[in-house]
Structure formats: structure tokens, C-alpha cells
Amino acid sequence: MRLAALLVGMLAARTRALHLVHMSRRPGSRLLGPAASLRAGMPGASAGCASAAARREAPALSSSEGISGLRVLNTLTGQLEPFVPIDPDRVKWYTCGPTVYDAAHLGHARNYMGFDIVRRVLCDYFGLAVMFVMNITDIDDKIILRTHRNHLEAMAALVAAAAAEAAEAAGAAALREAVEAAEAALAAPKPTLLELVGAQTALRDAAAAAGMASPPAVCDVQTAFVKLTxxxxxxxxxxxAALNVRPPDAVTRVTDYVPEIVSYIETIARNGYCYEANGSVYFDTAAFTSSEGKVYGKLVDASALADKELLAEGEGALSASSAEADKRHPSDFALWKASKPGEPAWPSPWGEGRPGWHIECSAMMSDLLGGEVDINAGGIDLKFPHHENQMAQVEAHYDCCKACNYFWHSGHLSIDGLKMSKSLKNFITIREALETYSARQLRFLFLLQKYHQPMEYSQNSMAAAADLERRFGAFEAALAARLREADTAADAAPQEVLHRWGDQERRLNDALVDKRAAVHAALLDCIDTPSAVKRLEQLIRAANSYMGEVPQPQRGATLLHAVARYYRRVMGAFGVETALDAAGAAGSADSATPLQLTEAVSSFRDTVRSIAIEAKRSGGEGAGLADEALGVRIEDRPSGVAQFAIDEPQRVLAEAARRREAAAQAEAAKAARAADQAAREAAEAARASVPPSEMFSPAHDGLFGRESSYGALDAEGIPLEDATGEPLSKSQRKKLVKLAQKQAKLVEAAGRR
Structure with a gap:
């Protein structure tokens, strides 16, 4: 009966939670997919702008002194500088988006989630209106190579199947030979475009010669690369979306901008900062640096400008060799690339070709944000040559000397101290990471690191982040439960509500004021989230202490609501959903969606029977098993109002499994320690039963831990010789006599017991 009552109560709690989520979830509080967000627009006035409430709470802006003392690391100068936007009512931020040819990995998460935190702090905490533009690079050497690789894999599989069916028929051997050649090309570490296209051609010709009804065609790259991207x-x-990264205010895709890019290059040409060679167009760094006020190399020192590996990487795998012969100076770079066979192409005044990597960002950024932006951001690996070239192109286009006021670069992410690489087998995609950890736990990992510093992803770093997230979640659940208790108590007996502050309330208020100031100071200091989180943790300890010292829900409700409001505001500015949010008063951070709640409730009656059976079998654990199956964390409280949090059932089950495993390991370790202790005690008892006159005899060598036996013994059993028959010295015998005396005392004490 108790189990049934508990399960019914849990079902009712689920139903109330579902109702709260449906009624209270704010539109746009969850990240939409790209298609929906781009068609429907951003939630509210702008996803990049602060809410009205946040703007009211934000400090006043000053175009001459910066944002109330906010200082940021400007990698353009390498200095901490006051952040002074061109226009405080419209901060212009351009960030370099992904090159879309493969799955997003943890390096992407470090960059985009890290800058999502920074963006949210600027918007939702400091109250800035930010126009956030991100590009999608969908024309690139890596994309072209991956398109041909994918096509060759598909062709090889098709022809291999045909060869297997043909068996010994005419042409089957040629088919197998062509497939083997294709597989060899695919197995190469870095197959060239020529090798990939050649293998495709060989497969097509072999299939046609063997009489295949529909021989596979060589890749139509102009169509295929668009499908891939x-x-x-x-x-x-x-x-x-899974990481709760806020969508950009605008997304620019290179394939949508090819005519504008051509026009952009033409303007650079008219200004005298580029030249044409064999159908390609190159930026003329010598002409640029000879122009008054213009500098090439603002972001790096002279050694980087001569780094051949970096320069080649900037040109791309398909272009570096041809560009080497065409360039006037090694540091010149391609604005427009003449297309070779197997590459996509668009018309231009210089012939069929495609944009260079760097010009894409310059043209798209300028189209939406103009010739001077406040912020240009990206990973530290983009600093040179990409960002250097991007900045130079804008200045050449507008014939100005300043295209960007602040460069922000996110730090490298390593995996267990090593660079992430498929060859090292430590390449982790975002989806793989989310199979082990929640998006909220990953966000805590990035909150614990300064966005611009190198960081490590490892079991230890994630364990620390997950533990901190758990403690924050436990506080949210406890505070949410306390506020529910306070509301219940106020409704039942309003005359018993105590508004007068005592010493405990004054201490908590002092902590709130102090930690609020400390968090603000940390965020002003280059958006130092690790320090801000530490101060929040101290506020959490103060609030937990208060709730422990003052268990009466009638006391301190208004003060605890103030703590909750502040906590929600800061955590919201960090992009962390909490159990205190209006949409999830009964849920936990990373709350389950209404669909997940509905699915959990609908499967409820299917699990009751197995839970009841398991409860009888395991001796009363049915309630806990029910909690886990439904994705509910419940903690009974003395007040009778349970503290509970709703999460994804799979996550709760995984956490419960980890707890059971940890408990089993602890129990096994305890049993091992007990066995060791028992063995030690047994050995001590056995030694205590041996008279001192016998303790040095060979029969007791093992008991007393001797590796070899003594030789002759005297009348009292004290050794005269060592194992080789050599006489013992007086000092050696003296030590043995002391051991015998100590043994006599042990035997005597054992006899008394």
C-alpha cells in the first residue's frame, strides 16, 4: 500500500510539473533549430539583445569611459582595455562560424559555448544590445576534398557489390582492381584531389567496360558539395541547440554571397591592393603596407608572417602549390582562386573560380556590419593568417586604417593534455560528449575556465564540473522546495509569517550584498566567470546555512526570494537554466521537456508491475526505483513537503547506476580493509603464541617476515650465525636479544588476555 501510494503521489507530481511547464515556459527560452529560428526570427525584440528587465537592472552606459569599468582582453593589442563600443545601442559583433564538412566536436563547443557565455553576459547582465553575426563557410578546400571522398566511397561500395555479383564473368577482375585502387586512395593519410578524381574515373570506366547497366558517374561537385554542407x-x-547556445541574430552563408564577394574584390582592385595571375587574384601585402597608416601583421609578430606552414594552411590544400608560383610575395594570399577540374566554380571578371577563405568573412561582415566592427571573434587558431587577412581586406576595401576595435580569441582545448586528433583516437564529437555528460555539465566546465585561456577536457576536469553542477542543482532544488513551503505556510496561516529580521537574516543579506558586488567585479574583469562562479558558490553556502539554521518556512521568505531572483539573473546570464526558473519551478536545471514528461508518465503503468516485483525482491527499494524510472529525484523533508527535481529519466538512471557502483566499490573496499585487518590480527595472535626461545627457529620464518633462516642458535634461542654460517656480530646479537625480550612481553600480555 505504501508503495502504491508513493507511486500515485509521484504521478501527481509529474502531472503538476507537466502543467507548469506548459503554462509557464517562456516562448524562445529554448534554442530553436536553425531553420525555425531563421524563418521565425529571434524571440522577443532580438535574441542578441537583453530583456527589458535586464536592461533596467544593468549599469549605465558611457561611450567615453566604457561599460561601467568593463575591461576585456583585446588580442589586437595584447592588453586588457576598457570596452568602449562604437555605438552602445548597437554593439557590432562578428564571429567566424564553422567550416561545414564534418561533425562538430568539442573544440567547436569550447569556442561557441564559451563565446555564448560572453555574449549572454554582455546582453543579459550588462544590458548591451548586441548585433551578433556568424558566418557559415560552405566553400572551402576541405569541403571539396570531403565531397570527393564521400562520393568515391559510395562509388567503391557500388562497384564492389557489382564485382561480387559478377564473380568470374568478363570484366569482374577489372572491377575488383578498380575497387582496390579506390580503397588505396581512401586509405592514404591525405589523398589529393587528383587522386580522388582519378580513382572515381577508373571506377566509372571499369564499370562501363564490365557492362554495368548504370555505371556510377564521377562526382558532380557543384551539386554534391551543397548537399554535404x-x-x-x-x-x-x-x-x-543541444548545448543551449543562443542562435545568432544573422547567419551569412558563403554560397549566398558569391556575387557580393566578387564585387568586394573589384573594389579592392580599384584601390590598388590586389593583382591577377593566371585567373586567380591575390592580395598585395607590399602595396598595402606601403600605403600610409596601413599595417599588415597587427595580430602577430614578424616570425609568423614568414611561417610557411601557416601561410600554406591559409591558402588551403588545393591551392598552396599553384599560389606559390603566382604570388609576388610569400605573404600575399588568394582573394579569388581559379578553379581546377573537380572544383566548384562561379563566374567572375577573372574567369571561372571560387572565393578565397579570408575574403568570404570580410565581404559578409561588411555587408551587415559595415566597415568597422566592435568585436571580431573566433578560435585562437584563426588569429593568423585568417583574422589578419580578414582585417587587411576590409581596410583595403574601405581604404581605411581600422576595421575592428577588439579581437577576442578563445583558448585551445586539449583532450587529456593532448591536441584533439583522429589519429590519436581522442577526437570527441559534441554528440559523443552529450552521451556521457549533460549540456549543463559541459557549460559548467566552460564557466570554470576563462574564455581566452587554454583548457583541458578530461575525466578529472569533467568530474569537477559535474560535481559543481550537482551542488548548484541541489541548492536550486532545496531553495525551490523552501519557497514552496513558504508559500504553503503563508496560504495556510498568513498571520504566522515572520517578516522581522533576526541575526540570521542579516547575515544572509550581508552575504547577498557582498557576493553580488564580488560577482559584478569578476565580470567587469574580462568576464572572469571562474571567479564569479566561486562567489556564487559562497552565496549558496550562506543560503544553505541559513535554511539549516532557520527551518521554519514562515521566516525569511522575502529574503530567500531576493536570493533566488539574483541567482536566476546571473545563472541566466551564463546560459544556465535552473530549478528556480519560472518555467521549471518543479524541475531541475536542464529540465525535461514536456514531451519527455509525457513519455515518462505514459510509460508509468508499464513500469509499476516490475517496480513492485523488484521492491519485494530487493527489500523495499521500490520507491527509489520508481523515482529513477520516472526521472525524478525526491528527498523527503521533515516539513512533509518533499524536495524534488525532474530530469531526463536516462540521466537519473545513469546517475543512480553510478551511485550504486560507487556504493558497491566502497562496500568491497570496506570488506577488503576488514579482511586485511582480520589477517593482521590473526598474524599478531599467532606471533604472540610463540615463546621467545622459539621465535628465531626456521619454522617461524614466515610468521615473523624473515626471507631466510638463521644458523645455529644458543641455549636461549638467540641466533649465533646468519644463513650462510657466518658468526653474527655483537651489535647484531644485541638487537636480536631486544626482539626476544619484546616477544616475551607480547606472550605475557596475550596470556593475561
Whole structure:
């Protein structure tokens, strides 16, 4: 009966939670997919702008002194500088988006989630209106190579199947030979475009010669690369949604901008900062630096400008060799690339070709944000040559000397101290990471690191982040339960509500004031989230202490509501949903969606029978098993109002499994320690039963831990010789006599017991 009553109560709690989520979830509080967000627009006035409430709470802006003392690390100068936007009412931020040819990985998460935190702090905490533009690079050497690789894999599989069916028929051997050649090309570490296209051609010709009804065609790259990039773009935005990364205010895709890019290059040419060679167009760094006020190399020192590996990487795998011969100076770079066979192409005044990597960002950024932006952001690996070249192109286009006021670069992410690489087998996609950890736990990992510093992803770093997230979640659940108790108590007996502050309330209020100031100071200091989180943790300890010292829900409700409001505001500015949010008063951070709640409730009656059976079998654990199956964390409280949190059932089950495993390991370790202790005690008892006159005899060597036996013994059993028959010295015998005396005392004490 108790189990049934508990399960019914849990079902009722689920139903109330579902109702709260449906009634209270704010439109736009969850990240939409790219298609929906781009068609429907941003929630509210702008996803990049602060809410009205946040703007009211934000400090006043000053175009001459910066944002109330906010200082940021400007990698353009390498200095901490006051953040002074061109226009405080419209901060212009351009960030370099992904090159969409493969699954997004943890390096992407470090960059986009890290800058999502920074963006939210600027908007939702400091109250700035930010125009946040991100590009999608869908024309690139890596994309072209991946398109041909994918096509060759599909062709090889098709022809291999045909060869297997043909068996010994005419042409089958040629088919197998062509498939083997294709597989060899695919197995190469870095197959060239020529090798990939050549293998495709060989497969097509072998299939035609063997009489295949529909021989596979060589890749139509102009169509195939678009299919690949659209799929990967959608996958990227799905990953960002899973991480609760706020969508950009505008997305620019290179394939949508080719005519504008051509026009942009033409303007640079008219200004005298580029030249044409064999159908390609190159930026003329010598002409640029000879122009008054213009500098090439603002972001790096002279050694980087001569780094051949970096320069080649900037040109791309398909272009570096041809560009080497065409360039006037090694540091010149391609604005427009003449297309070779197997590459997509668009018309231009210089012939069929495609945009260079760097010009894409310059043209798209300028189209939406103009010739000077406040912020240009990206991973530290983009600092040179990409961002250097991007900045130079804008200045050449507008014939100005300043295209960007602040460069922000996110730090490298390593995996267990090593660079992430498929060859090292430590390449982790975002989706793989989310199979082990929640998006909220990953966000805590990034909150514990300064966005611009290198960081590590490891079991230890994630364990620390997950533990901190758990403690924050426990506080949210406890505070939410206390506020529910306070509301219940106020409704039942309003005359018993105590508004007068005692010493405990004054201490908590002092902590709130102090930690609020400390968090503000940390965020002003280059958006130092690790320090801010530490101060929040101290506020949590103060609030937990208060709730422990003052268990009466009638006391301190208004003060605890103030703590909750502040906590929600800061955590919201960090992009962390909490159990205190209006949409999830009964839920936990990373709350389950209404669909997940509905699915959990609908499966409820299917699990009751197995839970009841398991409860009888395991001796009364049915309630806990029910909690886990439904994705509910419940903690009974003395007040009779349970503290509970709703999460994804799979996550709760996984956590419960980890707890049971940890408990089993602890129990096994305890049993091992007990066995060791028992063995030690047994050995001590056995030694205590041996008279001192016998303790040095060979029969007791093992008991007393001797590796070898003594030789002759005297009348009292004290050794005269060592194992080799050599006489013992007086000092050696003296030590043995002391051991015998000590043994005599042990034997005597054992006899008394």
C-alpha cells in the first residue's frame, strides 16, 4: 500500500510539473533549430539583445569611459582595455562560424559555448544590445576534398557489390582492381584531389567496360558539395541547440554571397591592393603596407608572417602549390582562386573560380556590419593568417586604417593534455560528449575556465564540473522546495509569517550584498566567470546555512526570494537554466521537456508491475526505483513537503547506476580493509603464541617476515650465525636479544588476555 501510494503521489507530481511547464515556459527560452529560428526570427525584440528587465537592472552606459569599468582582453593589442563600443545601442559583433564538412566536436563547443557565455553576459547582465553575426563557410578546400571522398566511397561500395555479383564473368577482375585502387586512395593519410578524381574515373570506366547497366558517374561537385554542407550545417545547429547556445541574430552563408564577394574584390582592385595571375587574384601585402597608416601583421609578430606552414594552411590544400608560383610575395594570399577540374566554380571578371577563405568573412561582415566592427571573434587558431587577412581586406576595401576595435580569441582545448586528433583516437564529437555528460555539465566546465585561456577536457576536469553542477542543482532544488513551503505556510496561516529580521537574516543579506558586488567585479574583469562562479558558490553556502539554521518556512521568505531572483539573473546570464526558473519551478536545471514528461508518465503503468516485483525482491527499494524510472529525484523533508527535481529519466538512471557502483566499490573496499585487518590480527595472535626461545627457529620464518633462516642458535634461542654460517656480530646479537625480550612481553600480555 505504501508503495502504491508513493507511486500515485509521484504521478501527481509529474502531472503538476507537466502543467507548469506548459503554462509557464517562456516562448524562445529554448534554442530553436536553425531553420525555425531563421524563418521565425529571434524571440522577443532580438535574441542578441537583453530583456527589458535586464536592461533596467544593468549599469549605465558611457561611450567615453566604457561599460561601467568593463575591461576585456583585446588580442589586437595584447592588453586588457576598457570596452568602449562604437555605438552602445548597437554593439557590432562578428564571429567566424564553422567550416561545414564534418561533425562538430568539442573544440567547436569550447569556442561557441564559451563565446555564448560572453555574449549572454554582455546582453543579459550588462544590458548591451548586441548585433551578433556568424558566418557559415560552405566553400572551402576541405569541403571539396570531403565531397570527393564521400562520393568515391559510395562509388567503391557500388562497384564492389557489382564485382561480387559478377564473380568470374568478363570484366569482374577489372572491377575488383578498380575497387582496390579506390580503397588505396581512401586509405592514404591525405589523398589529393587528383587522386580522388582519378580513382572515381577508373571506377566509372571499369564499370562501363564490365557492362554495368548504370555505371556510377564521377562526382558532380557543384551539386554534391551543397548537399554535404547543408547536411553538416543543420547538424551543427542541432548540436548548438543541444548545448543551449543562443542562435545568432544573422547567419551569412558563403554560397549566398558569391556575387557580393566578387564585387568586394573589384573594389579592392580599384584601390590598388590586389593583382591577377593566371585567373586567380591575390592580395598585395607590399602595396598595402606601403600605403600610409596601413599595417599588415597587427595580430602577430614578424616570425609568423614568414611561417610557411601557416601561410600554406591559409591558402588551403588545393591551392598552396599553384599560389606559390603566382604570388609576388610569400605573404600575399588568394582573394579569388581559379578553379581546377573537380572544383566548384562561379563566374567572375577573372574567369571561372571560387572565393578565397579570408575574403568570404570580410565581404559578409561588411555587408551587415559595415566597415568597422566592435568585436571580431573566433578560435585562437584563426588569429593568423585568417583574422589578419580578414582585417587587411576590409581596410583595403574601405581604404581605411581600422576595421575592428577588439579581437577576442578563445583558448585551445586539449583532450587529456593532448591536441584533439583522429589519429590519436581522442577526437570527441559534441554528440559523443552529450552521451556521457549533460549540456549543463559541459557549460559548467566552460564557466570554470576563462574564455581566452587554454583548457583541458578530461575525466578529472569533467568530474569537477559535474560535481559543481550537482551542488548548484541541489541548492536550486532545496531553495525551490523552501519557497514552496513558504508559500504553503503563508496560504495556510498568513498571520504566522515572520517578516522581522533576526541575526540570521542579516547575515544572509550581508552575504547577498557582498557576493553580488564580488560577482559584478569578476565580470567587469574580462568576464572572469571562474571567479564569479566561486562567489556564487559562497552565496549558496550562506543560503544553505541559513535554511539549516532557520527551518521554519514562515521566516525569511522575502529574503530567500531576493536570493533566488539574483541567482536566476546571473545563472541566466551564463546560459544556465535552473530549478528556480519560472518555467521549471518543479524541475531541475536542464529540465525535461514536456514531451519527455509525457513519455515518462505514459510509460508509468508499464513500469509499476516490475517496480513492485523488484521492491519485494530487493527489500523495499521500490520507491527509489520508481523515482529513477520516472526521472525524478525526491528527498523527503521533515516539513512533509518533499524536495524534488525532474530530469531526463536516462540521466537519473545513469546517475543512480553510478551511485550504486560507487556504493558497491566502497562496500568491497570496506570488506577488503576488514579482511586485511582480520589477517593482521590473526598474524599478531599467532606471533604472540610463540615463546621467545622459539621465535628465531626456521619454522617461524614466515610468521615473523624473515626471507631466510638463521644458523645455529644458543641455549636461549638467540641466533649465533646468519644463513650462510657466518658468526653474527655483537651489535647484531644485541638487537636480536631486544626482539626476544619484546616477544616475551607480547606472550605475557596475550596470556593475561
Amino acid at each position: 547543408l547536411e553538416q550545417e543543420a547538424s551543427f545547429f542541432e548540436d548548438m
